[in-house]
Amino acid sequence: MNTTFDVLVIGSGITGCATARALSRYETSVLVLDRGSDLAEGATKANSGIVHAGYDAVPGTKKALYNVRGANMYEALAGELGVPYRRCGALVLAFDDADRKTIEELKTRGETNGVTGLEILDRDSLLKLEPNLNPEVVAALWVPTSAIVSPYEMAFALADDAALNGVQFRFDEEVLSVTRDPDGCFTVRTDRETWRCRALVNCSGSSGADLHNQLSARKLTMIHRRGQYYLLDRAMKQPFDRTVFQCPSAMGKGVLVSPTVHGNLLLGPTAEDIDDPLDTATTASGLSDILKKAARTWAGLTTRTNITNFSGVRAHLTTDDFVVGPCEDCPGYFEAIGIESPGLSSAPAIGLDLAEMIAGYLTVSRKEAIVPYPVPPVPFHDMTEEQRAQAVSADPAYGNIICRCEVVTEAEIRRAIRRPVGARSVDGVKRRTRAGMGRCQGGFCLPRVAAIISEETGIPLKEVTKNGGKSYLLSDTVDVFLKGGHDHE
Amino acid sequence: MNDRFVDILIIGAGPAGLAAAISAKENGIDSLLVLEREKDAGGILRQCIHNGFGLHRFKEELTGPEYAQRDIDKAAELGIEIECSTTVLSVSPDHTVTCVSSSRGLQVIHAKAIVLAMGCRERPRGALCTPGTRCAGIYSAGTAQRFVNLEGLMPGKRVVILGSGDIGLIMARRMTLQGAKVLACVELMPYSSGLNRNIVQCLQDYDIPLYLSHTVTDIRGRERLEGVTVSEVDEKRNPIPGTEIEFDCDTLLLSCGLIPENELSLGAGVEISPATSGAVVNESFETSVPGIFACGNVLHVHDLVDHVSNESFKAGAAAAAYVRNGTRRGSVIAVRDGEGVRGTVPQQIRSDTDQPVDLMFRPSAVFRNSSVVVESGAQELIRKKAMIFTPGEMALVTLRPEMLKNIGSDSITVRIERN
Missing domain, CATH: 3.50.50.60 (FAD/NAD(P)-binding domain)
Known part of the structure; x- marks a missing residue:
């Protein structure tokens, strides 16, 4: 196996995937490594899914710059890659005079950053727009360009596009050390392999500062800030059509209530600083905190239709801004560190910039032809009756409904596994198809999805995992078990 | 098409x-x-x-x-x-x-x-809002039953069961017979929602402890389940600090309704x-x-x-x-749930029915030495005694068509009265 690449990208979250795709447009060999078992396993899979307009970031910061540029790219990008995206607009609520001052500052700040259409709405027009808002609201900032997107589906599409254009991806591989060699190349040691590359890109999310500190004398300090969420069923009529924020604080943008692109309702996040960036547990206090705060936005709050709780960990730098670009004291090493909110919004612009800088460093030219991204089929769930009839007659696997809550077919599950960077686990299938995302949480489809994964990938059923690693679904067969000789130890 | x-x-x-x-x-x-x-x-x-x-x-x-x-x-x-x-x-x-x-x-x-x-x-985990990690090894009891009985695969070997619905109780015995260790069955309510015969035959016969008025308050394990915390709850079903019991287990089965x-x-x-x-x-x-x-x-x-x-x-x-x-078409009598009664079916009866009508419902709690009373206004239609009513077992009373002929109201109420 070739262990030398022009560019090695560490991390396959939204930033790594956007960078990989942008790099795939150049005459250069690219490898992406991730310690997770799939794409988007870190903060990308567990955030609010908001493409922020850019009113929040302090003018002149990298956050402000990339947020506005990235957000402006989203609509076209989502259209091109067939990723769910909706410009639903957002409201930032004010409940008193201090809040009112804050939203006015945000408006000014947004205008300085180049955000258009910002408006302060009074209580009456606000309640007309969103009748389920807490009537104690006094005013709000209306942000028409705020949008929602499916963050992990965006990462999957970016990665597939990159893979179609030659980028290689490897998972379950943890980077142990990185060094810059006397010849100016890098040696990257992982738990499975030693790689060499001419340019190294750090898109490693919560490991960003650790990796940086191995290569640079200018140390960075990262804080791992967890955010917990509630996700409510899409079967219910959602109380809000727009993303509703409260006034931001030093810890972040506060608790939001927002529809998702799939029609669910999201409540959260909390903001707790934790030691272990992989600790994505939810806590009783965190969950009750969300309800307390979300009730201020949504007076009629109910979690009767809750589907799941989850949490993600933001990579917050003590400098409170993104680090993007070449490292000053380590030529050939490029980085995107501290990509917390508005990181999802910024990722497409960060990816483009990094790729251009790296191409310049390596003096490689753009490819003459790129493999176009195939238009993904409409999900069966969203098809018209005619489209459904056609789909089943073309491929009978469309007639086999595997996930009944979300109406996901066998054909779609097989396609998810066969994608260029395909699903290998039950959660991988879930995020690519929504099988198991519904109200029964996989109670019905889990055995069926596991069986299809086993069939498609050739791994025995008892080796199929929920989410890679040792997250095995099953211990062993009943026969082996009865003889006491079980399992994965 | x-x-x-x-x-x-x-x-x-x-x-x-x-x-x-x-x-x-x-x-x-x-x-x-x-x-x-x-x-x-x-x-x-x-x-x-x-x-x-x-x-x-x-x-x-x-x-x-x-x-x-x-x-x-x-x-x-x-x-x-x-x-x-x-x-x-x-x-x-x-x-x-x-x-x-x-x-x-x-x-x-x-x-x-x-x-x-x-x-x-x-009912899945999400509906319970149980905090903790989202690792492998957490299944609804019915999903586990499907794995074991239809696919011949065991979900795990050290099991805690949350909820004492019938499928959970049946799975406690099934997993035990198949060589797994069932550590506990944990029920939020002060009574089981399963059939009494299942409590006896599936838990007691295998010395599996049933923790009433307890619930799972934390779930641990990054990849596969490593353990759960079980706490006692007060009358409002809130966990009582200091009552935590830790269980090392690789499987949590949910039988919560x-x-x-x-x-x-x-x-x-x-x-x-x-x-x-x-x-x-x-x-x-x-x-x-x-x-x-x-x-x-x-x-x-x-x-x-x-x-x-x-x-x-x-x-x-x-x-x-x-x-x-x-x-x-006929005039409709509404059937209402009274004290101690939840979800009577049918909810409506046409007064000209010529067939006996079974009224089925779940008692809302455990009642000993009580009676089901069916009444229309001040008119008592049925009074039926029983030693015990529990939410785990459906109660049934039968209305005969003639009882409906002369009632003086457009509704009847079903309730449980302590003797």
Whole structure:
């Protein structure tokens, strides 16, 4: 196996995937490594899914710059890659005079950053727009360009596009050390392999500062800030059509209530600083905190239709801004560190910039032809009756409904596994198809999805995992078990 | 895509759908179709390999598959068409049903009457809002039962069961017999929601402790489950600090209630009762949409399959009568839940009914030495004593048609009164 690449990208979250795709447009060999078992396993899979307009970031910061540029790219990008995206607009609520001052500052700040259409709405027009808002609201900032997107589906599409254009991806591989060699190349040691590359890109999310500190004398300090969420069923009529924020604080943008692109309702996040960036547990206090705060936005709050709780960990730098670009004291090493909110919004612009800088460093030219991204089929769930009839007659696997809550077919599950960077686990299938995302949480489809994964990938059923690693679904067969000789130890 | 026309379409070939189909056929309907999403008929009984089914109906102790097979054989003998591996996508108020299968593609079926018999699903972890990690090893009891009994695969070896519903209790015994260690069965309420016989035969006989008024308050494990914390709860069901018990386990099974699966019913415009999460029906099991009937666990969650079959025979006969005669109009008596009573079915009775009407409900708590009282205003229609009522077992009282003739109100109330 070739262990030398022009560019090695560490991390396959939204930033790594956007960078990989942008790099795939150049005459250069690219490898992406991730310690997770799939794409988007870190903060990308567990955030609010908001493409922020850019009113929040302090003018002149990298956050402000990339947020506005990235957000402006989203609509076209989502259209091109067939990723769910909706410009639903957002409201930032004010409940008193201090809040009112804050939203006015945000408006000014947004205008300085180049955000258009910002408006302060009074209580009456606000309640007309969103009748389920807490009537104690006094005013709000209306942000028409705020949008929602499916963050992990965006990462999957970016990665597939990159893979179609030659980028290689490897998972379950943890980077142990990185060094810059006397010849100016890098040696990257992982738990499975030693790689060499001419340019190294750090898109490693919560490991960003650790990796940086191995290569640079200018140390960075990262804080791992967890955010917990509630996700409510899409079967219910959602109380809000727009993303509703409260006034931001030093810890972040506060608790939001927002529809998702799939029609669910999201409540959260909390903001707790934790030691272990992989600790994505939810806590009783965190969950009750969300309800307390979300009730201020949504007076009629109910979690009767809750589907799941989850949490993600933001990579917050003590400098409170993104680090993007070449490292000053380590030529050939490029980085995107501290990509917390508005990181999802910024990722497409960060990816483009990094790729251009790296191409310049390596003096490689753009490819003459790129493999176009195939238009993904409409999900069966969203098809018209005619489209459904056609789909089943073309491929009978469309007639086999595997996930009944979300109406996901066998054909779609097989396609998810066969994608260029395909699903290998039950959660991988879930995020690519929504099988198991519904109200029964996989109670019905889990055995069926596991069986299809086993069939498609050739791994025995008892080796199929929920989410890679040792997250095995099953211990062993009943026969082996009865003889006491079980399992994965 | 060809449209099909049938007299009665039945959605689901579990015990409810099979009984409704048999009964409709025996009541003279020949144009009959049953749709089933699984590859075989029988519903959840296919994976219930324990015995105890059919004591009332057959006076025998059958396993789930044996019980189902009797109805499957009967349906075959009657020439009833069951289309398996077919999922219904929508039901409209005008009785148009869209369904899909690999072999027949997308079909549109128009039926004079529809019987909803889709059964129920298990309440998942998300609905409980239990904090902790989201690792592998957490299953609803029914999913685990499917793995063990239908696929021959064991989910894990050290098991805690949250909830004491019947499937959870059955799985406690099943996992034990198969070589796993069941450490505890944890129930939020001060009483079990399962049948008493299952508590005795599935927990006590195997020395599995039942923790009443306890719940799981934390879940640990990054990849696979490593342990759970169990805490005692107060009267308001809030965990009491200091009562935590740690269990090292690789499997957590959830048996925390069943929810009638009514997404299709909602699409058809059927009114749903908040008390049962099933359709509001009259004594003919006809829903708020004329010609659409509901029976079995999609209507209300039963304790015994015998009751499901019994109810569904009536629903099938009523659907047949509807096909012949249309909806019978009559003045309607509302049935209300009183003290100690939850989710009485049917919710409405037409006063001119000439058949006895079974009123079925769940007691809302445990009542000893009490009586079910059915009354209309000041008029007492029924008073029936029992040693004990528990939420795990359905209570049933039968109204005779003559009781309804002279009542002085447009409603009757069912309640439990302590003696």
